[in-house]
Amino acid sequence: MQKAIRIGALVAVVGFLVALMVLNAGKNNDMNTWNAAMTKGDPATAQHHYIMYTDIFCPYCDKFSHAVSAHLAEFDKDYIEDKKILFEIRVTDMNYENGHSNNSRPAGLAAYCAAKQNNFWDYYYNLINKLYDDYHSKGIGAERDSPRHIPNLELSYFYEAADGTNLNKDQFVQCVEKEETAKELDNNTRRAYNTAQGLPYFVFDKYTVSGMAGTWNADNDWEQVKLMLNAGLTTK
Protein backbone atom coordinates (compact mmCIF):
# COMPACT_ATOMS: atom_id res chain seq x y z
CA MET A 1 0.00 0.00 0.00
CA GLN A 2 2.78 2.37 1.06
CA LYS A 3 4.69 1.47 -2.10
CA ALA A 4 1.64 2.24 -4.27
CA ILE A 5 1.24 5.65 -2.58
CA ARG A 6 4.93 6.42 -3.18
CA ILE A 7 4.77 5.47 -6.86
CA GLY A 8 1.50 7.39 -7.24
CA ALA A 9 3.08 10.49 -5.69
CA LEU A 10 6.04 10.30 -8.04
CA VAL A 11 3.82 9.87 -11.11
CA ALA A 12 1.67 12.81 -9.94
CA VAL A 13 4.71 15.10 -9.53
CA VAL A 14 6.09 14.20 -12.96
CA GLY A 15 2.64 14.52 -14.57
CA PHE A 16 2.11 17.91 -12.93
CA LEU A 17 5.42 19.21 -14.25
CA VAL A 18 4.79 17.93 -17.78
CA ALA A 19 1.28 19.44 -17.74
CA LEU A 20 2.71 22.80 -16.68
CA MET A 21 5.18 22.72 -19.53
CA VAL A 22 2.48 21.84 -22.04
CA LEU A 23 0.15 24.55 -20.72
CA ASN A 24 2.96 27.08 -20.89
CA ALA A 25 3.96 26.21 -24.43
CA GLY A 26 3.63 28.69 -27.32
CA LYS A 27 1.04 31.38 -26.98
CA ASN A 28 0.12 34.56 -28.90
CA ASN A 29 2.69 34.41 -31.68
CA ASP A 30 2.67 38.00 -32.94
CA MET A 31 3.82 37.74 -36.58
CA ASN A 32 3.66 41.41 -37.57
CA THR A 33 7.09 43.01 -37.85
CA TRP A 34 7.92 45.14 -34.80
CA ASN A 35 10.80 47.18 -36.16
CA ALA A 36 11.63 46.95 -39.88
CA ALA A 37 15.27 47.95 -39.25
CA MET A 38 15.69 44.81 -37.14
CA THR A 39 14.77 42.50 -40.01
CA LYS A 40 16.83 40.84 -42.72
CA GLY A 41 15.34 39.77 -46.04
CA ASP A 42 12.77 41.17 -48.38
CA PRO A 43 9.31 41.35 -46.80
CA ALA A 44 7.71 41.62 -50.25
CA THR A 45 9.02 38.26 -51.48
CA ALA A 46 9.57 36.42 -48.16
CA GLN A 47 7.92 33.02 -47.84
CA HIS A 48 8.94 32.46 -44.24
CA HIS A 49 9.00 34.68 -41.17
CA TYR A 50 11.56 33.79 -38.56
CA ILE A 51 11.54 35.66 -35.26
CA MET A 52 14.09 35.57 -32.45
CA TYR A 53 13.26 37.11 -29.07
CA THR A 54 16.45 38.05 -27.32
CA ASP A 55 18.20 40.02 -24.64
CA ILE A 56 21.77 40.99 -25.50
CA PHE A 57 22.85 39.86 -22.01
CA CYS A 58 21.24 36.43 -22.28
CA PRO A 59 24.08 33.91 -22.78
CA TYR A 60 22.12 31.35 -24.81
CA CYS A 61 20.78 34.09 -27.12
CA ASP A 62 24.32 35.32 -27.75
CA LYS A 63 25.50 31.76 -28.44
CA PHE A 64 23.02 31.61 -31.34
CA SER A 65 23.91 35.05 -32.69
CA HIS A 66 27.65 34.46 -32.31
CA ALA A 67 27.39 31.32 -34.46
CA VAL A 68 25.34 33.18 -37.08
CA SER A 69 27.79 36.09 -37.05
CA ALA A 70 30.69 33.71 -37.72
CA HIS A 71 28.83 32.27 -40.74
CA LEU A 72 27.03 35.39 -41.85
CA ALA A 73 27.68 35.03 -45.59
CA GLU A 74 26.30 31.47 -45.55
CA PHE A 75 23.32 32.53 -43.43
CA ASP A 76 22.50 35.43 -45.75
CA LYS A 77 22.92 33.40 -48.95
CA ASP A 78 21.52 29.97 -48.02
CA TYR A 79 18.67 31.07 -45.83
CA ILE A 80 17.72 34.73 -46.19
CA GLU A 81 18.21 34.83 -49.96
CA ASP A 82 17.66 31.26 -51.24
CA LYS A 83 14.95 30.19 -48.80
CA LYS A 84 13.30 33.61 -48.90
CA ILE A 85 13.27 34.07 -45.15
CA LEU A 86 12.40 37.30 -43.38
CA PHE A 87 14.52 37.13 -40.21
CA GLU A 88 13.54 39.45 -37.39
CA ILE A 89 15.21 40.05 -34.05
CA ARG A 90 13.09 41.35 -31.21
CA VAL A 91 15.40 42.86 -28.63
CA THR A 92 14.16 43.06 -25.03
CA ASP A 93 15.71 43.96 -21.70
CA MET A 94 14.04 41.13 -19.78
CA ASN A 95 17.25 40.37 -17.90
CA TYR A 96 17.31 43.96 -16.62
CA GLU A 97 13.65 43.80 -15.63
CA ASN A 98 14.05 40.51 -13.76
CA GLY A 99 17.15 41.75 -11.96
CA HIS A 100 19.74 39.54 -13.64
CA SER A 101 21.78 42.11 -15.53
CA ASN A 102 22.00 45.90 -15.37
CA ASN A 103 23.82 45.79 -18.70
CA SER A 104 20.83 44.53 -20.57
CA ARG A 105 19.13 47.94 -20.34
CA PRO A 106 21.82 50.08 -22.07
CA ALA A 107 22.44 47.26 -24.55
CA GLY A 108 18.75 47.24 -25.49
CA LEU A 109 18.64 51.04 -25.75
CA ALA A 110 21.76 51.03 -27.94
CA ALA A 111 20.34 48.33 -30.22
CA TYR A 112 17.19 50.38 -30.85
CA CYS A 113 19.31 53.53 -31.33
CA ALA A 114 21.31 51.69 -34.00
CA ALA A 115 18.04 50.57 -35.59
CA LYS A 116 16.92 54.19 -35.59
CA GLN A 117 19.82 54.95 -37.95
CA ASN A 118 19.00 51.81 -39.95
CA ASN A 119 22.27 50.24 -38.86
CA PHE A 120 21.08 47.62 -36.41
CA TRP A 121 22.72 44.54 -37.90
CA ASP A 122 26.29 45.84 -38.08
CA TYR A 123 26.02 47.20 -34.56
CA TYR A 124 24.35 44.10 -33.18
CA TYR A 125 26.97 41.68 -34.50
CA ASN A 126 29.78 44.04 -33.44
CA LEU A 127 28.43 44.06 -29.90
CA ILE A 128 27.87 40.28 -29.86
CA ASN A 129 31.46 39.69 -31.05
CA LYS A 130 32.87 42.24 -28.61
CA LEU A 131 31.07 40.52 -25.73
CA TYR A 132 32.41 37.19 -26.97
CA ASP A 133 36.00 38.45 -27.15
CA ASP A 134 35.87 40.23 -23.79
CA TYR A 135 33.78 37.81 -21.73
CA HIS A 136 32.06 34.77 -23.24
CA SER A 137 35.23 33.32 -24.76
CA LYS A 138 36.76 33.46 -21.26
CA GLY A 139 33.81 31.64 -19.72
CA ILE A 140 32.45 34.84 -18.14
CA GLY A 141 28.70 35.25 -18.48
CA ALA A 142 28.62 32.30 -20.85
CA GLU A 143 26.46 29.86 -18.91
CA ARG A 144 22.92 29.49 -17.57
CA ASP A 145 22.89 31.71 -14.46
CA SER A 146 25.83 33.85 -15.35
CA PRO A 147 24.62 37.06 -17.06
CA ARG A 148 25.31 38.72 -13.72
CA HIS A 149 28.92 37.64 -13.80
CA ILE A 150 29.73 40.26 -16.43
CA PRO A 151 30.45 43.45 -14.44
CA ASN A 152 28.27 46.52 -14.83
CA LEU A 153 29.58 48.13 -17.99
CA GLU A 154 30.05 51.83 -18.67
CA LEU A 155 28.06 53.36 -21.52
CA SER A 156 31.37 53.84 -23.33
CA TYR A 157 31.50 50.06 -23.80
CA PHE A 158 28.36 50.21 -25.92
CA TYR A 159 29.69 53.21 -27.86
CA GLU A 160 32.90 51.33 -28.69
CA ALA A 161 30.82 48.61 -30.30
CA ALA A 162 29.68 51.22 -32.84
CA ASP A 163 33.25 51.58 -34.15
CA GLY A 164 33.56 50.20 -37.65
CA THR A 165 29.87 50.66 -38.44
CA ASN A 166 28.28 53.41 -40.48
CA LEU A 167 26.51 54.81 -37.44
CA ASN A 168 26.66 58.53 -36.87
CA LYS A 169 28.44 58.26 -33.54
CA ASP A 170 27.36 61.63 -32.11
CA GLN A 171 23.71 60.96 -32.83
CA PHE A 172 24.08 57.43 -31.52
CA VAL A 173 25.68 58.57 -28.24
CA GLN A 174 23.02 61.21 -27.77
CA CYS A 175 20.27 58.69 -28.47
CA VAL A 176 21.62 56.25 -25.84
CA GLU A 177 22.38 58.93 -23.23
CA LYS A 178 18.96 60.53 -23.53
CA GLU A 179 17.29 57.12 -23.65
CA GLU A 180 15.42 58.14 -26.78
CA THR A 181 14.45 54.55 -27.52
CA ALA A 182 13.36 53.67 -23.97
CA LYS A 183 9.67 53.73 -24.82
CA GLU A 184 10.10 51.32 -27.73
CA LEU A 185 12.31 49.00 -25.68
CA ASP A 186 9.87 48.95 -22.75
CA ASN A 187 6.91 48.45 -25.02
CA ASN A 188 8.56 45.59 -26.91
CA THR A 189 9.75 43.91 -23.71
CA ARG A 190 6.16 43.95 -22.44
CA ARG A 191 4.93 42.53 -25.75
CA ALA A 192 7.61 39.84 -25.64
CA TYR A 193 6.35 38.65 -22.25
CA ASN A 194 3.08 37.70 -23.97
CA THR A 195 4.88 35.30 -26.27
CA ALA A 196 8.40 34.35 -25.27
CA GLN A 197 8.73 31.31 -23.04
CA GLY A 198 12.13 32.30 -21.72
CA LEU A 199 15.03 33.56 -23.80
CA PRO A 200 16.07 33.01 -26.45
CA TYR A 201 12.68 32.21 -27.92
CA PHE A 202 12.41 31.37 -31.59
CA VAL A 203 9.32 31.43 -33.76
CA PHE A 204 10.45 29.99 -37.09
CA ASP A 205 7.13 29.75 -38.92
CA LYS A 206 5.36 26.84 -37.19
CA TYR A 207 8.46 25.72 -35.28
CA THR A 208 8.80 27.35 -31.88
CA VAL A 209 11.49 26.67 -29.32
CA SER A 210 13.17 28.26 -26.34
CA GLY A 211 16.78 27.72 -25.38
CA MET A 212 19.84 26.99 -27.48
CA ALA A 213 21.99 23.91 -27.14
CA GLY A 214 25.61 24.57 -27.96
CA THR A 215 29.13 24.91 -26.78
CA TRP A 216 30.29 28.42 -27.79
CA ASN A 217 32.26 26.78 -30.58
CA ALA A 218 31.06 28.81 -33.57
CA ASP A 219 31.36 25.90 -36.03
CA ASN A 220 29.63 23.34 -33.81
CA ASP A 221 26.96 25.84 -32.82
CA TRP A 222 26.38 26.74 -36.48
CA GLU A 223 25.41 23.09 -37.09
CA GLN A 224 22.82 23.45 -34.32
CA VAL A 225 21.61 26.77 -35.75
CA LYS A 226 21.19 25.22 -39.21
CA LEU A 227 19.11 22.39 -37.72
CA MET A 228 16.88 24.96 -36.04
CA LEU A 229 16.56 27.00 -39.25
CA ASN A 230 15.79 23.83 -41.23
CA ALA A 231 13.25 22.76 -38.62
CA GLY A 232 11.38 25.98 -39.38
CA LEU A 233 11.32 25.09 -43.07
CA THR A 234 10.15 21.51 -42.56
CA THR A 235 7.73 21.74 -39.63
CA LYS A 236 4.11 21.97 -40.81
Added chain:
Amino acid sequence: MAIRKIAETVADRTKFAILSLAELAKQPRYLIVGILAFLVFLYLLTFFRDGGSNWQLIWSGLPLGDKLGVLGRVWRDILDNFTSFYGVSIIFMSLFQGTIIMQLVFTWKNRERDKAIDGASTGTIAAILGFITLGCPSCGVGLLSALLSAIAGTGAAVLAEQIGLILIIIAFILMIYTIIRLGYIDYIIISSEKAKETHAKSN
Protein backbone atom coordinates in the same frame (compact mmCIF):
# COMPACT_ATOMS: atom_id res chain seq x y z
CA MET B 1 27.96 15.07 22.78
CA ALA B 2 24.99 13.91 20.71
CA ILE B 3 26.32 15.79 17.67
CA ARG B 4 29.70 14.10 18.11
CA LYS B 5 28.04 10.70 18.24
CA ILE B 6 26.02 11.42 15.10
CA ALA B 7 29.16 12.63 13.32
CA GLU B 8 30.98 9.44 14.33
CA THR B 9 28.09 7.30 13.09
CA VAL B 10 28.00 9.18 9.77
CA ALA B 11 31.78 8.85 9.42
CA ASP B 12 31.60 5.11 10.16
CA ARG B 13 28.74 4.53 7.74
CA THR B 14 30.54 6.55 5.06
CA LYS B 15 33.63 4.39 5.57
CA PHE B 16 31.53 1.20 5.30
CA ALA B 17 29.78 2.59 2.21
CA ILE B 18 33.13 3.27 0.52
CA LEU B 19 34.35 -0.23 1.39
CA SER B 20 31.18 -1.80 -0.03
CA LEU B 21 31.46 0.30 -3.21
CA ALA B 22 35.01 -0.92 -3.66
CA GLU B 23 33.73 -4.50 -3.34
CA LEU B 24 30.90 -3.89 -5.84
CA ALA B 25 33.30 -2.31 -8.31
CA LYS B 26 35.34 -5.51 -8.28
CA GLN B 27 32.34 -7.46 -9.58
CA PRO B 28 32.11 -6.84 -13.35
CA ARG B 29 28.32 -7.27 -13.62
CA TYR B 30 27.63 -4.55 -11.03
CA LEU B 31 30.36 -2.32 -12.39
CA ILE B 32 28.82 -2.58 -15.88
CA VAL B 33 25.37 -1.71 -14.49
CA GLY B 34 26.88 1.33 -12.75
CA ILE B 35 28.75 2.49 -15.85
CA LEU B 36 25.69 2.03 -18.08
CA ALA B 37 23.48 3.95 -15.64
CA PHE B 38 26.13 6.69 -15.43
CA LEU B 39 26.21 7.01 -19.24
CA VAL B 40 22.41 7.04 -19.52
CA PHE B 41 22.12 9.84 -16.94
CA LEU B 42 25.04 11.74 -18.45
CA TYR B 43 23.42 11.51 -21.89
CA LEU B 44 19.96 12.59 -20.71
CA LEU B 45 21.22 15.43 -18.51
CA THR B 46 23.44 16.69 -21.34
CA PHE B 47 20.59 16.36 -23.85
CA PHE B 48 18.46 18.68 -21.71
CA ARG B 49 21.24 20.82 -20.25
CA ASP B 50 20.37 23.90 -22.32
CA GLY B 51 16.61 23.61 -22.01
CA GLY B 52 14.30 21.87 -24.44
CA SER B 53 15.88 22.88 -27.75
CA ASN B 54 17.21 19.39 -28.56
CA TRP B 55 13.90 17.86 -27.54
CA GLN B 56 11.99 20.26 -29.80
CA LEU B 57 14.25 19.34 -32.74
CA ILE B 58 13.37 15.68 -32.25
CA TRP B 59 9.66 16.57 -32.50
CA SER B 60 10.12 18.96 -35.43
CA GLY B 61 9.57 18.19 -39.10
CA LEU B 62 13.29 17.55 -39.71
CA PRO B 63 14.16 14.43 -41.74
CA LEU B 64 15.04 11.30 -39.73
CA GLY B 65 18.74 11.59 -40.59
CA ASP B 66 18.92 15.06 -39.02
CA LYS B 67 17.09 13.86 -35.92
CA LEU B 68 19.56 11.02 -35.53
CA GLY B 69 22.29 13.63 -35.94
CA VAL B 70 20.80 15.61 -33.02
CA LEU B 71 20.92 12.47 -30.87
CA GLY B 72 24.50 11.75 -31.95
CA ARG B 73 25.74 15.28 -31.33
CA VAL B 74 24.95 14.91 -27.62
CA TRP B 75 27.94 12.55 -27.25
CA ARG B 76 30.22 15.31 -28.48
CA ASP B 77 28.52 17.85 -26.20
CA ILE B 78 29.22 15.54 -23.24
CA LEU B 79 32.92 16.37 -23.56
CA ASP B 80 32.10 20.06 -23.16
CA ASN B 81 30.67 19.33 -19.72
CA PHE B 82 34.25 19.32 -18.49
CA THR B 83 34.67 23.01 -19.35
CA SER B 84 32.23 24.61 -16.90
CA PHE B 85 31.00 24.36 -13.32
CA TYR B 86 27.51 23.55 -14.57
CA GLY B 87 28.90 20.78 -16.78
CA VAL B 88 30.99 19.32 -13.97
CA SER B 89 27.94 19.26 -11.68
CA ILE B 90 26.13 17.28 -14.43
CA ILE B 91 29.00 14.78 -14.49
CA PHE B 92 28.92 14.35 -10.71
CA MET B 93 25.13 14.05 -10.70
CA SER B 94 25.39 11.27 -13.30
CA LEU B 95 28.19 9.59 -11.37
CA PHE B 96 26.14 9.58 -8.16
CA GLN B 97 23.04 8.31 -9.95
CA GLY B 98 25.09 5.54 -11.60
CA THR B 99 26.45 4.56 -8.17
CA ILE B 100 22.94 4.51 -6.67
CA ILE B 101 21.62 2.29 -9.48
CA MET B 102 24.56 -0.11 -9.01
CA GLN B 103 23.86 -0.29 -5.26
CA LEU B 104 20.12 -0.70 -5.84
CA VAL B 105 20.64 -3.68 -8.15
CA PHE B 106 22.98 -5.32 -5.65
CA THR B 107 20.64 -4.67 -2.71
CA TRP B 108 17.61 -5.91 -4.67
CA LYS B 109 19.41 -9.07 -5.78
CA ASN B 110 20.36 -9.83 -2.21
CA ARG B 111 16.76 -9.88 -1.06
CA GLU B 112 16.76 -6.56 0.77
CA ARG B 113 13.93 -5.35 -1.44
CA ASP B 114 12.22 -2.99 1.02
CA LYS B 115 15.50 -1.17 1.61
CA ALA B 116 16.15 -1.09 -2.14
CA ILE B 117 12.73 0.49 -2.72
CA ASP B 118 13.48 3.10 -0.03
CA GLY B 119 16.74 3.93 -1.76
CA ALA B 120 15.06 3.99 -5.17
CA SER B 121 12.45 6.51 -3.94
CA THR B 122 15.06 8.90 -2.56
CA GLY B 123 17.25 8.45 -5.64
CA THR B 124 14.30 9.15 -7.94
CA ILE B 125 13.42 12.32 -6.07
CA ALA B 126 17.05 13.45 -6.40
CA ALA B 127 16.98 12.65 -10.13
CA ILE B 128 13.74 14.62 -10.64
CA LEU B 129 15.20 17.59 -8.77
CA GLY B 130 18.27 17.36 -10.98
CA PHE B 131 16.21 17.43 -14.18
CA ILE B 132 14.04 20.30 -12.89
CA THR B 133 17.09 22.51 -12.46
CA LEU B 134 18.44 21.96 -15.98
CA GLY B 135 18.35 24.74 -18.54
CA CYS B 136 18.86 28.40 -17.80
CA PRO B 137 16.54 29.40 -14.94
CA SER B 138 17.53 33.06 -15.12
CA CYS B 139 16.73 33.11 -18.88
CA GLY B 140 13.39 31.45 -18.21
CA VAL B 141 14.45 28.32 -20.10
CA GLY B 142 13.80 24.96 -18.46
CA LEU B 143 11.32 23.05 -16.35
CA LEU B 144 11.86 25.10 -13.19
CA SER B 145 11.13 28.36 -15.01
CA ALA B 146 7.99 26.89 -16.57
CA LEU B 147 6.87 25.77 -13.13
CA LEU B 148 7.55 29.14 -11.48
CA SER B 149 6.06 31.25 -14.26
CA ALA B 150 2.89 29.14 -14.18
CA ILE B 151 2.59 29.64 -10.43
CA ALA B 152 3.83 33.20 -9.98
CA GLY B 153 3.98 34.81 -13.44
CA THR B 154 7.00 35.92 -15.43
CA GLY B 155 8.37 38.01 -12.56
CA ALA B 156 9.16 34.77 -10.76
CA ALA B 157 12.18 34.37 -13.04
CA VAL B 158 14.12 36.39 -10.51
CA LEU B 159 13.63 33.56 -8.00
CA ALA B 160 14.46 30.81 -10.43
CA GLU B 161 18.21 31.14 -10.15
CA GLN B 162 18.25 30.96 -6.35
CA ILE B 163 15.66 28.18 -6.21
CA GLY B 164 17.60 26.27 -8.88
CA LEU B 165 20.75 26.44 -6.77
CA ILE B 166 18.89 25.29 -3.64
CA LEU B 167 17.31 22.37 -5.54
CA ILE B 168 20.70 21.28 -6.92
CA ILE B 169 22.14 21.30 -3.38
CA ILE B 170 19.16 19.29 -2.08
CA ALA B 171 19.55 16.83 -4.97
CA PHE B 172 23.23 16.28 -4.12
CA ILE B 173 22.48 15.87 -0.39
CA LEU B 174 19.77 13.29 -1.19
CA MET B 175 22.10 11.39 -3.52
CA ILE B 176 24.96 11.32 -1.00
CA TYR B 177 22.53 10.26 1.75
CA THR B 178 21.22 7.44 -0.46
CA ILE B 179 24.71 6.26 -1.40
CA ILE B 180 25.81 6.13 2.26
CA ARG B 181 22.60 4.44 3.38
CA LEU B 182 22.60 1.79 0.65
CA GLY B 183 26.36 1.42 0.97
CA TYR B 184 26.04 0.58 4.65
CA ILE B 185 23.33 -2.02 3.91
CA ASP B 186 25.50 -3.48 1.14
CA TYR B 187 28.46 -3.66 3.52
CA ILE B 188 26.39 -5.71 5.97
CA ILE B 189 25.27 -8.01 3.13
CA ILE B 190 28.84 -8.44 1.84
CA SER B 191 30.23 -9.03 5.37
CA SER B 192 27.59 -11.62 6.19
CA GLU B 193 28.24 -13.39 2.85
CA LYS B 194 31.94 -13.47 3.63
CA ALA B 195 31.26 -14.76 7.15
CA LYS B 196 29.07 -17.53 5.71
CA GLU B 197 31.79 -18.48 3.24
CA THR B 198 34.45 -18.60 5.98
CA HIS B 199 32.12 -20.62 8.15
CA ALA B 200 31.40 -23.05 5.32
CA LYS B 201 35.12 -23.47 4.60
CA SER B 202 35.98 -24.08 8.23
CA ASN B 203 33.34 -26.82 8.36
